[in-house]
Amino acid sequence: MKYYPIIGLEVHLELNTESKVFCGCSTQFGSAPNSQVCPVCLGLPGSLPVLNKTALTYALKVALALNCEIADFTKFDRKNYFYPDLPKSYQISQYDKPLSKAGWLDIETNGALKRIGITRVHQEEDTGKLLHKEGVAMSLVDFNRSGIPLLEIVSEPDMNSAEEAYEYLTRLKAILEYLDVSDCDMEKGSLRCDANISISTDPKKLGTKAEIKNMNSFKAVRSALEHEITRQTGMLSEGSRIIQETRLWDDNKGITLPMRSKEGAHDYRYFPEPDLVPFIFSSEDIKKVADSLPELPTARRKRIIEQYSLSEYDASVLTQDKDMADYFEEAVKLYNKPKSVANWLLSDIAAATSSTVGIKQLNLSVGRLVEMLKMIDSGVISGKIAKDVLAGMIDTGKPAAAIVKEKGLEQISDDKVIENAADNVLRENPKAVEDYRSGKATALTFLVGQLMRHTKGKANPAIANKILIKKLGAS
Amino acid sequence: MMKFDKTIVEYTAKLARMKLSDKETRELALQLADILKYIEKLNQADTSGVEPTSHVLPIKNVFRQDKVKKSLNIADALKNAPEKEGDFFKVPRIIE
Known part of the structure; x- marks a missing residue:
């Protein structure tokens, strides 16, 4: 029997x-506990919320960027439940008149385009933060997060694999970063994702779903969904029934476990x-x-392909990260070799970045990179040595010229020095010399390599080549 | 019409975190049933073509600008807390 996973995501x-969103307290992250609270976000009697205009504008931006229909009439509703992180005992959210609905986002997996429906984007407020101490029956509450503007972005159950869910999140995050409406930092909790997943034997019908929570990265979402697909498929093929429940992802163990909580039934009485x-x-x-929306990733990718003749793949990776794409376009303004800039960005520079250190955090201004690229062009350093120079620049924050000078990495273009090295190489490798002379052209590549080794990679490869050929032909 | 029996009163009380005695539960079942009966009567009014009223005042689009205002100082924020620890409110643990 064939099993179809059906996945919907809630971000x-x-x-x-x-x-x-409803009061003037600061949203600064990492401040002293309960230092950014007031009667409104503490839910004290008599306080009244007033909507932050910027929060609503940001919400509209996101909804429009996700191709949603904007409601002409929208209102807020109370979602009632008791929990210690919710001081009013209700969350201000939106229920039957959300500010937007029926949007979409295109994703691409294995070269195929797929449109994922967006059910709705609505505005609400965040809750406080609970700290649980080991072995104590009490929890501590910090209300600094209470009332931070939150958007809920709900997808249709249109995804059928963990990979599609990962791709959806990646695309969504890129759009949100372009809009500059959030830090989108999963580690700080500014972007959070829950997944609904069910397995069905009929692709047109939904099975009994499980809600998966507690995933702290997109990779964790992917792993949790892969695990859940295996678990549910296994249960169904054994003839067991799936229970509708909330499960928590345990990243260390790589499994989901049912959530144990004293929370009652979900009856929010909106x-x-x-x-x-x-x-x-x-x-x-x-x-x-x-009209105020910036150019979004898909449009930018298309433009970059046309304007700089980059490949679909290069443009797609570059534009997925707004800072990377900005860096690229700035560099190309100063140095009109887009393919070369893209190659450096997507290889050595991308490798130096991580989920926490983006290109902006690297010690590498656009100007510095361009200086280095020009040094390659003018023959001061070889392309191979440039990789070391770049690593040095990122490590120390020094300009390329300083690294080259300190480490003595200038390319050797002096014929005499290269000729000496060539003599040594030819003397040490009689077999390769013989092979070359008997017509085996690849022996030359080997000899050039040996010469580079002699000069610690600093010989100008073109000159080295020329000199070796000359000497091989001469004797 | 929905029958407002003991089970529903108990469920509603649980949602509201209220502890009711048997006597209160019985009394409330009767009273709430009466209230629902009246709602039934209201439901007979023809409201087709009438937009549901969410707000009674003819006011819309009230905003504040995104400006940070001074928050309470921590001591004041914690002043009415039944229990506290350092700068935190302290509450019974919920997750087992």
């Missing part, structure tokens, strides 16, 4: 406004938030936000 995104007025958008309001 929560903290917006990077200066102040909270009703309209009487403390906030409704919001009505005119088509001009929406157009104004739409």
